[in-house]
Amino acid sequence: MHKNKKSGKSKKFNKELPVLAIKEDSPEYRTKLLIGHIRNCDCGPTNINCLPAKEWLKSQIGVWRFGYEGRDIRDKDVHPATFPISLSRKIIELFSHQGELVLDPFVGSGTTLVAANDLNRNAVGFDLQEKYVKLCADRIKQAELFSSSRQVAIQDDARNISKYLPEESVKLIWTSPPYANLLNRKRKNKSRKDRDNKQLGKVEQYSQDPRDLGTMSIDDYSVAMGDIFESMLPILRPKGHCVINVPDMWWENQRITIHVSLIQELRKRGYELRNIIIWDRTNLVNQIGIFGWPSNYITMGVTFEYLLDFWRPPK
Ligand SMILES: C[S@@+](CC[C@H](N)C(=O)[O-])C[C@H]1O[C@@H](n2cnc3c(N)ncnc32)[C@H](O)[C@@H]1O
Numbered sequence: 001m002h003k004n005k006k007s008g009k010s011k012k013f014n015k016e017l018p019v020l021a022i023k024e025d026s027p028e029y030r031t032k033l034l035i036g037h038i039r040n041c042d043c044g045p046t047n048i049n050c051l052p053a054k055e056w057l058k059s060q061i062g063v064w065r066f067g068y069e070g071r072d073i074r075d076k077d078v079h080p081a082t083f084p085i086s087l088s089r090k091i092i093e094l095f096s097h098q099g100e101l102v103l104d105p106f107v108g109s110g111t112t113l114v115a116a117n118d119l120n121r122n123a124v125g126f127d128l129q130e131k132y133v134k135l136c137a138d139r140i141k142q143a144e145l146f147s148s149s150r151q152v153a154i155q156d157d158a159r160n161i162s163k164y165l166p167e168e169s170v171k172l173i174w175t176s177p178p179y180a181n182l183l184n185r186k187r188k189n190k191s192r193k194d195r196d197n198k199q200l201g202k203v204e205q206y207s208q209d210p211r212d213l214g215t216m217s218i219d220d221y222s223v224a225m226g227d228i229f230e231s232m233l234p235i236l237r238p239k240g241h242c243v244i245n246v247p248d249m250w251w252e253n254q255r256i257t258i259h260v261s262l263i264q265e266l267r268k269r270g271y272e273l274r275n276i277i278i279w280d281r282t283n284l285v286n287q288i289g290i291f292g293w294p295s296n297y298i299t300m301g302v303t304f305e306y307l308l309d310f311w312r313p314p315k
Contacts, residue, residue, distance in 0.1 A: 021137035022154040023130065030163045035150055036122045037169040040099035050097055059094055063278045064307070066090070071114065071139075079109040079132065080183070080206070083176050083245060087279065088115035091174050091307070095241040096121055099149065100171035103235075105158040105228060106213075108206075110136030112174055113151040117143040123151045124165070126158050128209055157211050158228045165235045173232060173242040178206065178214030179258055180221035182249040222261040230269035236312045242271060245279065247305040250298065259306045271310035279305045 022028045043050050051059070066086040068074060073082050088111050092102055098120045104112035107125025113136055116123035127133055136153035143151075154164065183205050205214050213224055229242070236242060244266075249256045263273055285302050292298040 018150050020140050021133050033164045036099060037101035038099055039097035041097050049094055063280050065280045065283055073109045082109050082111055085111055085115050088112050091243050092116055092119050092121055095172045101169055102172045103170045104175045105161055106175045106177045107136060108132055110139045110153060114139050114143055117147055117151050120149045122149045125153050126156055126161060128212055129207060130155055162231050162235055167234050168237045170236050171240050173236060176245040180216055180218045218256055222265045226265040226269045229266055233270050233312055238312050238315045240312050242310045244308045245305055247301050249301055266310055272313045274311050275309040277307040279307055
């Protein structure tokens with residue numbers, strides 16, 4: 001506390017708070033961001049992460065499961081498609097060191113930023129929607145009290161990311177992007193036992209903004225994703241990983257293999273596929289209705305998703 005000389009009253013020290021959110025009217029909009037990206041841990045120089053051998057061993061299993069915690073956002077009215085903080089933490093721990101920079105090009109409710117704060121990583125997240133950027137800022141504000149790292153949410157199209165970050169500054173790109181226009185239709189709840197729930201008939205799409213990847217056909221979407229990821233390649237460090245979380249989907253009884261389209265597109269754009277991990281979600285789904293029986297065998301998309309792990313090849 002400091003004393004005001006005239007009044008003698010104590011006043012709080014006005015510590016300069018780092019900016020949590022950047023929008024079109026912010027001075028930082030589309031300028032290079034002041035954010036740390038250098039590791040500050042003391043593990044070996046060739047180590048890929050700070051994990052001890054025991055944790056590394058567990059991560060070698062190719063099927064992962066996660067639970068939710070109290071801070072997770074599960075209300076679909078707040079954001080329709082969030083992933084658990086524990087999943088985000090696992091990816092960040094595996095592919096970065098303390099102090100390094102994590103980038104989420106489609107940050108939504110800010111789960112990546114919360115996990116990065118937990119792990120003392122700097123992080124930047126982008127989203128088109130003002131309401132999601134505000135939600136991110138609210139979540140970071142709660143988390144940042146004891147933090148020595150910085151997390152920022154930016155309201156901008158992911159196509160502009162390279163305007164904010166210098167070359168080779170990002171250690172990890174980690175995201176769950178929109179799934180083309182496959183959620184841009186009224187929910188029929190066909191796979192649910194309780195079909196008549198509050199989601200029935202709702203369109204769980206983020207926006208109808210033409211820049212939103214969730215409005216595009218799978219072919220246009222794959223090219224748009226390719227363009228965005230190609231533009232981010234120079235800011236990713238060589239051997240830096242890029243992990244994308246997607247499911248496949250069913251559309252008019254056809255399987256839409258989003259993961260295949262993305263692997264093909266990112267390989268064309270200079271990324272190398274390293275691993276495919278299955279996120280087993282069976283512990284998170286309940287009340288699955290019978291579907292397809294007895295003539296049409298269909299695996300329920302909600303029971304698992306892909307974690308596609310690419311890297312920028314070494315120079
Ligand atoms: C699947 S959600 C991400 C959810 C996030 N993983 C979470 O846990 O909350 C995808 C997000 O991408 C955003 N989005 C869609 N097109 C975009 C674009 N061109 N640039 C930036 N964000 C975009 C949507 O607004 C949406 O919030």
